[in-house]
Amino acid sequence: MAVADLAAQGEGACESLSAIGARQAISVTFLEQIFAKLRKAGYVESVRGAQGGYSLARSAHLISLDGVIRAVDAAPKAHGCTPESKIACTGRTDRCLTHDLWGALETHIEGFLSSISVQDVVDGRLPILEAAE
Incomplete structure (x- = not known):
């Protein structure tokens, strides 16, 4: 903001x-x-x-919004698992059933944020708004 x-x-x-x-x-x-x-x-x-x-x-x-968010250490996190966690998830001895789902969501969010510039926000040019019209 x-x-x-x-x-x-x-x-x-x-x-x-x-x-x-x-x-x-x-x-x-x-x-x-x-x-x-x-x-x-x-x-x-x-x-x-x-x-x-x-x-x-x-x-x-x-x-890009992604750059700003990463600069302030606020990368979006959809789950408690770490990306490096190929074997076990937080608080578990194995991977959770939804590990890949939340990882895919994080990747989607990162891609979305990297496609939007600060100027896009100022001008109101957001993909979600364009799709809704």
Whole structure:
């Protein structure tokens, strides 16, 4: 939400975390943690000074949702099994019956998110919306 908000302010916009937080109802403390990770991953740049804040480090149409989510360590997880778990699942000595189902769902979600840019979100160009029309 915060990255889309920043993109919605326009190309080259520099916004404070307090302004983003106020618009999106997100705590500044939480945004500080998230934006530190986004900056480290190269998605945003920090600008110091009275008019400082954060700006996108690249064009919003070049930033995928999957990349943003991975940068903040929030990859979608459909089950408690680890992808490396070919033999046993969490809390079990063998694989659960739905292991492959949840793994396929995670792969589908990752593909969906990687196909959508931050600019797509800002512009409302989402595949699910296009299919519903």
